[in-house]
Amino acid sequence: MKQKLPTIPGPIGVFDSGYGGLTILSKIREALPQYDYIYLGDNARSPYGTRSFEIVYEFTLQAVTRLFEMGCHLVILACNTASAKALRSIQMNDLPEMDPARRVLGVIRPTVECIGNITHSRHVGILATAGTIKSESYPLEIHKLFPDIQVEGEACPLWVSLVENNEAEGDGTDYFVRKYINELLSKDEQIDTVILGCTHYPILLPKIEKHMPKGITTVAQGELVATSLKDYLQRHPEMDAKCTKGGNCTYYTTEAEEKFTESASTFLNEAVTVQRIEL
Structure with a gap:
């Protein structure tokens, strides 16, 4: 039975197979600091770059589904491999069935x-x-x-x-x-x-x-993606209304928390608190 997704406004989801998406998130938060964000890194299964189209699609769909379940109406695939190998299939085949009003955008x-x-x-x-x-x-x-x-x-x-x-x-x-x-x-x-x-x-x-x-x-890519997202939200007020604005950012990883916290400092100039989840 299909799980019912939350309908109330929620954070913007940012997904990457590893840590690289933090460079995108950092620029997005600089451009749009007022929004709430959830960052999800599938660090336990990264890198995606050498994996087949089928596996990248399967893993990316799992992550997008989880972010939807966490209340996100808009998810950014801050990963070139996921954008290249999974985005189109998710947009065309999965979103219409899951919730046609939700959106998944890529970085390419x-x-x-x-x-x-x-x-x-x-x-x-x-x-x-x-x-x-x-x-x-x-x-x-x-x-x-x-x-x-x-x-x-x-x-x-x-x-x-x-x-x-x-x-x-x-x-x-x-x-x-x-x-x-x-x-x-x-x-x-x-x-x-x-x-x-x-x-x-x-x-x-x-x-x-x-x-x-x-x-x-x-x-x-960071500034280009951030500028594009800002423009997207201005052009789609109905999506903007579904994004909460508290200036918060929550981090999740499929790897050990300590490892993520240590590596994240390479990509962000701030200490982060992260929770481990399974996809």
Whole structure:
């Protein structure tokens, strides 16, 4: 029997497979501090980047369902892999049955919408996880809006591990940052804009900018997603009315609380209290 979802207003849900979504949440809270938020990290089963479409969809749907049960009417998938592999299926197949009035939004579309105004050469590069690159979500979304833009992608399989193991500032990290940037740019010398298609990557931004050739713009997602959400809520007052505004943020993880608290400090400049849940 289908469980009845809460109908009273509730927080905005933010989901990620790990910690990277905290970089998105941080920018959203800067732009929209008045709202309440629930952050859910499926840290016990991360990373999603190497998993199949079916498993990413299954795990993401479990998380979205849980956030709906917690009272969220709007959920942001602050995870490129989940946005690439699960968002469309959830929007088309699951929401109509669960509750057509609820919404699930991703991070790829808001990022792509801005690209047309940034690139001059019309040649764009994507640095992301293997799963996001393999899904071809970025080229597909870019070509829908800007058919003239050429897109090349490069998977950076070690970057997430380096960030989560607190090696973002380590000397050895320079080698892997330089390596993937060079591999991407070797595919197309006319690239003038590079999208960081993983929410962990802004933590590596100082090193990325150090090794990125001059004249190439690096695009991180946080502010773009935050601006897009602000615009969305202004355009949809009926959804805005379903989002509570107490300025609070609650954190949940599927991993051990201590591990989340310790790692979260890499992504947020504040101490957090987290509860463990099972999906």
